[in-house]
Amino acid sequence: MQFNSAIKSVAIDVPKNYCDNKTPPFSEIPNVPKNWERLWGIKGRYMIDKEAGEHCSTLAKNSSLKAIEKAGLSVNDIDLIIGTSCTITGWSDTNPEAIFPGLSDYLKTELKCKDSTMTLEVNQTCISFLVALQIASDYIETGMYKNILICSSETFTLMADFQSVASTLFGDGSGAVVVGRSEKNGRMLASHYKSIPIHNEIATLQWRPPLNKTEKQDIKAYFTLEEDGATMMQTFVPQNVPVVTLTALEKANLSANDINHYVFHQPSSLLLKMWAMGIGIKKDKYTSTVEEYSCLSSASTPLTLYTALQNGKINPDDKIVIAGASIGWGFGAQVWTTENINF
Structure with a gap:
């Protein structure tokens, strides 16, 4: 069944x-x-x-x-x-x-x-x-x-x-x-993913001592962003979230305007604006939590979903998109019809 x-x-x-x-x-x-x-x-x-x-x-x-x-x-x-x-x-x-x-x-x-x-x-x-x-x-x-x-x-x-x-x-x-x-009527209507396994060195976890230190006892896993990492990310991250989102919408036979709200992973406010621009939506169509909470990696998306529900942006029978990017570099988007999501 x-x-x-x-x-x-x-x-x-x-x-x-x-x-x-x-x-x-x-x-x-x-x-x-x-x-x-x-x-x-x-x-x-x-x-x-x-x-x-x-x-x-x-x-x-x-x-x-x-x-x-x-x-x-x-x-x-x-x-x-x-x-x-x-x-x-x-x-x-x-x-x-x-x-x-x-x-x-x-x-x-x-x-x-x-x-x-x-x-x-x-x-x-x-x-x-x-x-x-x-x-x-x-x-x-x-x-x-x-x-x-x-x-x-x-x-x-x-x-x-x-x-x-x-x-x-x-x-x-x-x-x-x-x-x-x-x-x-709740269900996932469509989804799409892609991976671009280049520039992996831009953002990583590295076993190393803190910057400006060399003592072996200080070695642990540190998040590491290359010096020009932010600039390099802007050459491919802004385009690919809109690409997977629009592809998922096409699979669902929907347009960007058919979606009630967008729930994005939260890397930076600038990237959110660029993703929205690439999809063709305005600021009131997505929720931003990065200013208050910063990036929470995988926890950013459920936290943003919670915030959107709390602010009345998502209601039963709405169509929503959940999308984002990851270091590695992976991109994904899903189209959902919601039921009553309790929060």
Whole structure:
């Protein structure tokens, strides 16, 4: 039997501590260009405090529990958990150096799910949530699973080199959704993806000491943006999100104007404007969260979906597009008809 899939709920969790660009450690970063804030549009971000017991995993657990509750379900109703995170160290509150097992296995244990609940990790960096939605939708449609939890949790400030201006680009937070069988008309209408595996060195996680240091004991995974990375990204990132979006719309036999709202991954306010221009939509057609939250990698998309719902931009029976780009470089877009998404 064939089923349609629908996004049933979305929830977020962020740390208590908020830091704008004038708050340490961000105010102490050396050699910040005068136009840096204007270029990226990032004014602040939430930042975890490990001493206060905040971890990537605790954010994930909190957002997941809220998403399950908002969906009107219990943890025993979850058949599959898909976890996404770029936080390759520090996600575990019991073992901060753990890389495996993944976030989904942690959630299955901490949420006390049934033994038959399957777990799965997705790592396509910033569009991991989008890829997880595709997997969840496909599984629901085939009847393999009934209720799927997707949790994207990121604590990039753990991987920030505060000697580098690139450390201003990311914050911490978590978003979770429950995807289940459609009870009305909710479903994914179409999707499209592409990969351009060049310029991989522009933005990476690198094992290295902080800038201007050479001590081996300081080596860890740091986010690294090439000196001219922002300029290089503008040669191919702005065009390719509109390309995959318009292709997905064509597959759904829709035009850009048929869409009620657009939910984009949030790399920078400038890129959002360029994507909107390439698609042919105005500012009121998409939600921007990057100014307040910065980029949350895979968690940016569910957080932006939550914000759009909170602001009344998305309603039942609306048609929405979820789209974005990832370092690597991958691009994706999905067209959905919504049901009532609880938040």
